[in-house]
Amino acid sequence: DTAVSQTPKYLVTQMGNDKSIKCEQNLGHDTMYWYKQDSKKFLKIMFSYNNKELIINETVPNRFSPKSPDKAHLNLHINSLELGDSAVYFCASSPMAVSTGELFFGEGSRLTVL
Amino acid sequence: AQTVTQSQPEMSVQEAETVTLSCTYDTSENNYYLFWYKQPPSRQMILVIRQEAYKQQNATENRFSVNFQKAAKSFSLKISDSQLGDTAMYFCAFAPINNDMRFGAGTRLTVKP
Structure with a gap:
C-alpha cells in the first residue's frame, strides 16, 4: 500500500485553466505539506498544514490554495494556471506537528502548462 | 534565513x-x-540517512555515512562501494x-560502470 499517494501523476493543461492535485496519506500523520520542484530540481515548500494551522510560504501566489477535507487529505487547487506553474508538485507528510523527523513523500505530480 | 548549500551540482x-557529497547549512538554531534524500529518475524522494x-x-x-561537523555547519554524505543504482539526485535537507x-539545490550523482 502506498503511504502517500498523489493523483494525477501527470497533468497537461492550457494556460488560464483551473486544476487540482489530490493527496492522501494513510500513515496517520498530523502534518501534510506541498512542495514544488522546478525544472532545475530545486525543492521549495509551498504549504504546511496540521489540521489546525495552515502555514503559507509568502512567495506562493494566491492562485494556489490547499484544501484539507480531513486529516488524511491535502489537495492543491491552482487557479488561472500560468506557464511558470509547470513543475513537479510533491505532497509529503510527517508524524508530528513540527518537522522533527522524516518527511514521507508522494511520487510527485508533473504539471505541464501549455 | 536558514539556507542549505550543496556546492557540487554534478x-x-x-x-x-567511494564518493563524498558536500552540504553546508546556515542557522542560529542549536537543535x-x-x-x-535520494531522487532517482523515477522521481520518488527516498530518505537515505538522518542525523540529530x-x-x-x-x-x-x-x-551510507555522514560526516557531521556541527561547529562548521557541515553535513557531508559518503557513499562507499558505489553501485549503479546509486545514480540519482541527492538532496541535503x-x-x-x-x-x-x-x-539544498541537489547534487546529480552518476555511477559509471
Missing part, C-alpha cells in the same frame, strides 16, 4: 569506489535535524525544531 564515481544535531556520533546506514524542512 559528480561522478566509478562503480565500487535541528539533517537529512540526505544533538548527537555527536555520525549516522551510518549500510554503505535541514529541519529546525518547530519549522519546516528546507532543501
Whole structure:
C-alpha cells in the first residue's frame, strides 16, 4: 500500500485553466505539506498544514490554495494556471506537528502548462 | 534565513569506489535535524540517512555515512562501494525544531560502470 499517494501523476493543461492535485496519506500523520520542484530540481515548500494551522510560504501566489477535507487529505487547487506553474508538485507528510523527523513523500505530480 | 548549500551540482564515481557529497547549512538554531534524500529518475524522494544535531556520533546506514561537523555547519554524505543504482539526485535537507524542512539545490550523482 502506498503511504502517500498523489493523483494525477501527470497533468497537461492550457494556460488560464483551473486544476487540482489530490493527496492522501494513510500513515496517520498530523502534518501534510506541498512542495514544488522546478525544472532545475530545486525543492521549495509551498504549504504546511496540521489540521489546525495552515502555514503559507509568502512567495506562493494566491492562485494556489490547499484544501484539507480531513486529516488524511491535502489537495492543491491552482487557479488561472500560468506557464511558470509547470513543475513537479510533491505532497509529503510527517508524524508530528513540527518537522522533527522524516518527511514521507508522494511520487510527485508533473504539471505541464501549455 | 536558514539556507542549505550543496556546492557540487554534478559528480561522478566509478562503480565500487567511494564518493563524498558536500552540504553546508546556515542557522542560529542549536537543535535541528539533517537529512540526505535520494531522487532517482523515477522521481520518488527516498530518505537515505538522518542525523540529530544533538548527537555527536555520525549516522551510518549500510554503505551510507555522514560526516557531521556541527561547529562548521557541515553535513557531508559518503557513499562507499558505489553501485549503479546509486545514480540519482541527492538532496541535503535541514529541519529546525518547530519549522519546516528546507532543501539544498541537489547534487546529480552518476555511477559509471
